[in-house]
Amino acid sequence: xxxxxxxxxxxxxxxxxxxxxxxxxxxxxxxxxxxxxxxxxxxxxxxxxxxxxxxxxxxxxxxxxxxxxxxxxxxxxxxxxxxxxxxxxxxxxxxxxxxxxxxxxxxxxxxxxxxxxxxxxxxxxxxxxxxxxxxxxxxxxxxxxxxxxxxxxxxxxxxxxxxxxxxxxxxxxxxxxxxxxx
Amino acid sequence: xxxxxxxxxxxxxxxxxxxxxxxxxxxxxxxxxxxxxxxxxxxxxxxxxxxxxxxxxxxxxxxxxxxxxxxxxxxxxxxxxxxxxxxxxxxxxxxxxxxxxxxxxxxxxxxxxxxxxxxxxxxxxxxxxxxxxxxxxxxxxxx
Numbered sequence: 001x002x003x004x005x006x007x008x009x010x011x012x013x014x015x016x017x018x019x020x021x022x023x024x025x026x027x028x029x030x031x032x033x034x035x036x037x038x039x040x041x042x043x044x045x046x047x048x049x050x051x052x053x054x055x056x057x058x059x060x061x062x063x064x065x066x067x068x069x070x071x072x073x074x075x076x077x078x079x080x081x082x083x084x085x086x087x088x089x090x091x092x093x094x095x096x097x098x099x100x101x102x103x104x105x106x107x108x109x110x111x112x113x114x115x116x117x118x119x120x121x122x123x124x125x126x127x128x129x130x131x132x133x134x135x136x137x138x139x140x141x142x143x144x145x146x147x148x149x150x151x152x153x154x155x156x157x158x159x160x161x162x163x164x165x166x167x168x169x170x171x172x173x174x175x176x177x178x179x180x181x182x
Numbered sequence: 183x184x185x186x187x188x189x190x191x192x193x194x195x196x197x198x199x200x201x202x203x204x205x206x207x208x209x210x211x212x213x214x215x216x217x218x219x220x221x222x223x224x225x226x227x228x229x230x231x232x233x234x235x236x237x238x239x240x241x242x243x244x245x246x247x248x249x250x251x252x253x254x255x256x257x258x259x260x261x262x263x264x265x266x267x268x269x270x271x272x273x274x275x276x277x278x279x280x281x282x283x284x285x286x287x288x289x290x291x292x293x294x295x296x297x298x299x300x301x302x303x304x305x306x307x308x309x310x311x312x313x314x315x316x317x318x319x320x321x322x323x324x325x
Contacts (some may be wrong), residue, residue: 116216120315142320
């Protein structure tokens with residue numbers, strides 16, 4: 001039996017595995033509500049130093065490319081609902097010096113991360129590099145976090161010898177989106 | 183299914199994992215000892231493998247680090263389907279380097295049948311595995 005609405009309906013079907021599934025017809029999920037999602041970039045024309053939260057939005061010429069749900073402030077995303085979220089960072093080194101044991105992290109509630117437990121999977125994720133001096137090195141990273149409403153997520157530069165390149169948003173980006181309930 | 187408030191709050195199948203038991207070794211499936219699954223019914227991440235619980239499209243993303251003691255010249259690891267040479271697999275390749283830490287990541291969107299599994303075959307690399315902060319698998323069912 002289908003439930004019919006203007007321009008859409010809901011029914012069930014049997015998939016290739018023989019399982020019964022619910023289906024929304026004529027309605028993509030994003031039409032059912034505003035899915036929290038964002039992309040911010042850094043265009044500050046300055047080296048991004050260690051000990052810094054990437055402050056994309058409020059930098060001199062930073063860009064908020066989009067912020068569906070209005071959940072980003074000063075480069076920090078705050079989860080509007082409990083659930084599963086995907087985050088992705090794209091960064092590049094400056095090329096004028098050492099790059100030894102440098103790392104940055106995607107942090108939940110500004111935690112440096114505990115690691116090695118299931119709960120630790122939701123504290124932080126680190127991106128690490130060493131030993132390549134005087135060259136531009138791109139080192140992105142992405143992660144799924146399970147967040148509670150009100151948890152915040154940021155990109156934090158933990159240790160950098162020469163800083164991150166911040167002259168163009170083409171090389172410095174932070175994005176994320178809500179995936180669904182846990 | 184539930185759509186609540188202003189958000190499409192579906193219970194999304196996803197899985198995550200990390201490794202803290204040491205480096206992987208070469209020519210093996212990289213196994214994750216810290217694993218979290220949500221809404222998988224059957225399947226999900228266990229050890230080295232994510233087994234698809236449903237027919238459909240999945241986003242698969244691996245993030246690894248290569249040790250600084252590793253020669254990185256002409257080496258690769260693979261993101262594999264059913265640990266085979268299935269043409270959906272992806273190679274992650276490096277050359278002209280070694281002696282430093284570097285990232286080795288790859289992500290794909292792939293159609294899987296229920297029961298298909300995805301894993302990382304380390305091939306020629308001995309991938310870092312001493313902390314879940316530096317080794318991750320992330321999987322999401324897209325629909």
